[in-house]
Amino acid sequence: MLDKSHKNLSCSNCSARKDSIFGNYCECDATDVDDLKSSAYYKKNQPVFLEGSFPRGVYCLNQGKVKIFARGDEGKEQIIHIAKEGEIIGFRSMFSEEPFKVSASTLEECNICFINKEDFLNMIDTNPTLRNGIMKELSKELGDRAMFITNMAQKSVRERLAFSLIILADIYGEEQINLTREDMANFIGTATETLIRLLKDFKEEGILEIHTRKLEITNKEKLFKIAGK
């Protein structure tokens, strides 16, 4: 799937297209986008964009996962979102005309396409369906973040871990969850040591199996119960 050559990615046969806002909302010809975009291969742990910089365009994930994170006062990462195949990232700051408030970095090898700011804004202006899709996306995410804030504020670390594992299982789909303990702790909002201890608890409770880095959920029911609701 991964194309290190940077060359032959095409929207028309993009495997991520069906999950993408382009696939869902845009009647425009895939080849229209094809002509505008460039594509690139990213190594693991490579930055896509950085907090403080100004957006030059948007990124469309063809393959691989990307973490979106903010930094707290002492520089500690807080992962806000993990984007997967088909997602477009980096367009929020384009609309707000502010520098990025978050950074993005690959969690694994990725193929990522890039569409220029002007081209993308032009598409938005001339294509109401795409535009509505984007607005829908922005609004949906605002709702998600309200829930995220509420979980952070009201749930215990144990509950948040259960909740986050459900989300991660969904993101990773058929694959096993594959994150460093530090990244996972930064997603849940806790110390790495606390996360490790809780994972051990969950393992002993028969909720998951730990294959070093990779996690296999074996009892999702229990997770739902612990997460609450």
Added chain:
Amino acid sequence: MLDKSHKNLSCSNCSARKDSIFGNYCECDATDVDDLKSSAYYKKNQPVFLEGSFPRGVYCLNQGKVKIFARGDEGKEQIIHIAKEGEIIGFRSMFSEEPFKVSASTLEECNICFINKEDFLNMIDTNPTLRNGIMKELSKELGDRAMFITNMAQKSVRERLAFSLIILADIYGEEQINLTREDMANFIGTATETLIRLLKDFKEEGILEIHTRKLEITNKEKLFKIAGK
């Protein structure tokens, strides 16, 4: 300022208009909006819209403050945002075509105008400047919420209190902060008792004065220091 008659609020002489998205982004005649909107007086602690219901339009605050909050699993409120004069609320779920994920309730007596869903969407479609303003607003708020999540996850309650007091002081402007201890605790994400204890600490440290319900910040510098950054 408050108009209990529901009758004579007009966009052209709306005192909140300069702070509003209409004032900032929309070249359209104020009277255009005037014809579409209806206005109403709300008592203190009156719901504006409720989580789970579907939006019928948007609300524009002419006078007074409104809390936007989600509910955790045990029904505990988490205040996500406090909206003041000039703000438009309730339009996010209109775009996402989902039921509201948050509720809104007045914190004091309010005058609130209402614009119908169809009328508002029509304005958005036909007025690119307004539309861009809305998109800018949505994007900006997403950035703010990323920071909110980070603060919740990484700061201590004491730091969050300091941080929140700065935000609240900004929202209340010339007025003194005027919230129940419970609402304030639900904004900061802590127990009411913890908040009360910390407010006492802050008072003893000469940071603020407590006039029963109302809080007067006397040393903002110290707050910044405690809040971090």
Added chain:
DNA sequence: CTGAAAAAATGACAATCGTCAGTTATTGTA
């Protein structure tokens, strides 16, 4: 103005969770 209801405040106590310091295991590369 008064009494009931709501809100604010206080005290005691325990559990969760973060920090620090150190060990073991894994990974990637020369």
Added chain:
DNA sequence: TACAATAACTGACGATTGTCATTTTTTCAG
């Protein structure tokens, strides 16, 4: 394949913060 670097894990300990129970103060309606 070995070794250096990184990540995972363990233990000890204390501070922060939530909970529960109770008292005091404030608010508001009649």
